[in-house]
Amino acid sequence: KSAKIAKIRTPIVCVLGHVDHGKTSLLDRIRGSSVVSSEAGAITQHIGATLVPIEAIRAMSTSMQKIPVTVPGLLFIDTPGHHAFTTLRARGGALADMAIVVVDINEGFQPQTIEALQILRGCKTPFVVALTKIDRVHGWRVVENAPFLTTFAQQNERIQEFMETRHYEIVGKLSDLGFNCERFDRVQDFARNIAIVPISAHTGEGIADLLMVMIGLAQRYMEQSLAMSVDGPGCGTVLEVKEERGLGPTLDVILYDGTLSVGDEIMLASEDGVITTKVRSLLKPRPMKEILTEERFERVKSVVAASGVKVAAPNLDRVIAGSPLRGVRGDREAVATQIRQEMEEIHVKL
Numbered sequence: 001k002s003a004k005i006a007k008i009r010t011p012i013v014c015v016l017g018h019v020d021h022g023k024t025s026l027l028d029r030i031r032g033s034s035v036v037s038s039e040a041g042a043i044t045q046h047i048g049a050t051l052v053p054i055e056a057i058r059a060m061s062t063s064m065q066k067i068p069v070t071v072p073g074l075l076f077i078d079t080p081g082h083h084a085f086t087t088l089r090a091r092g093g094a095l096a097d098m099a100i101v102v103v104d105i106n107e108g109f110q111p112q113t114i115e116a117l118q119i120l121r122g123c124k125t126p127f128v129v130a131l132t133k134i135d136r137v138h139g140w141r142v143v144e145n146a147p148f149l150t151t152f153a154q155q156n157e158r159i160q161e162f163m164e165t166r167h168y169e170i171v172g173k174l175s176d177l178g179f180n181c182e183r184f185d186r187v188q189d190f191a192r193n194i195a196i197v198p199i200s201a202h203t204g205e206g207i208a209d210l211l212m213v214m215i216g217l218a219q220r221y222m223e224q225s226l227a228m229s230v231d232g233p234g235c236g237t238v239l240e241v242k243e244e245r246g247l248g249p250t251l252d253v254i255l256y257d258g259t260l261s262v263g264d265e266i267m268l269a270s271e272d273g274v275i276t277t278k279v280r281s282l283l284k285p286r287p288m289k290e291i292l293t294e295e296r297f298e299r300v301k302s303v304v305a306a307s308g309v310k311v312a313a314p315n316l317d318r319v320i321a322g323s324p325l326r327g328v329r330g331d332r333e334a335v336a337t338q339i340r341q342e343m344e345e346i347h348v349k350l
């Protein structure tokens, strides 16, 4: 019977939220990394991508070791919260199959929290709310890496009451915006209610619950949209155009559909209009590594969606960040028209 379980591709999970609310720290906790400390002023200025394999997720969530999981992992997209980067948040949101909206429990809703919710509503993207920095609540007793309910039971009555009050303030704000939310352990139907998961990126509390809810969402409600479509030509979005020593200009790409291989003909939007070129090499960051900071890429012959990958090819220097990347297998003119249309949607006329 187990042979019947459908194969699904790696879901893309976008992390959105107000500046400094703890998006990169959450990913650092999941990766076991310290990307925040390498950022200028601890401000994220680019879209990042990290593949977290299912084995790593299982290792963090003991309760998940019992349930059958078909998701191969999660591809996390980090976005900047600073108000100047609206375009990057919209780009990240458009790529996402699911999202995590990070809200600092001590600060509550802020302008970019609301902007994030509007992006997700626009794209009809399912999401969960991570109510973070619970360890900063005055008098909090840390139970390192504990599931939320375990640590919550250890807190005194005053803190429990404070948590409930904050929680219902957030539920109220979300309800005003038309979203139906509840704490994750009280959610009966994840298709109807948005789950709120209290966490701390510094102590690991609640992280296992958050991962569990994300995997559950992917498996139960997204199997159809994530059903494997690996045979088609590669479709992706260019995050950045970067000069790499020995390679020349390269593209950091999120591949969200199909397969991209060395030798494939691809089309992109550049300052000179739509261009056609051929993939010369593909460089994959290691699992658990942020593509923005990775130094030891692995050279591969092809990549399957969803992945973050660095693409080297001739004539990339004038490619526009945010451009679609399309593998071509036939009618070039049709693909070019599609690229022009997609660029117009983001208000760039080629």
Ligand code: GTP
Pocket (backbone or CB within 6 Å): 017, 018, 019, 020, 021, 022, 023, 024, 025, 026, 036, 042, 043, 044, 045, 079, 080, 081, 082, 132, 133, 134, 135, 136, 199, 200, 201, 202, 203
């Ligand atoms: P931008 O990318 O610039 O929007 O910020 P961000 O949302 O990625 O926030 P970041 O992860 O850089 O964290 C901002 C600050 O909050 C840092 O000083 C973190 O150490 C701190 N922080 C993040 N999460 C937690 C947490 O769970 N607990 C505590 N105590 N501090 C946290």
Ligand code: MG
Pocket (backbone or CB within 6 Å): 023, 024, 025, 042, 043, 044, 078, 079, 080, 081
């Ligand atoms: Mg950040």
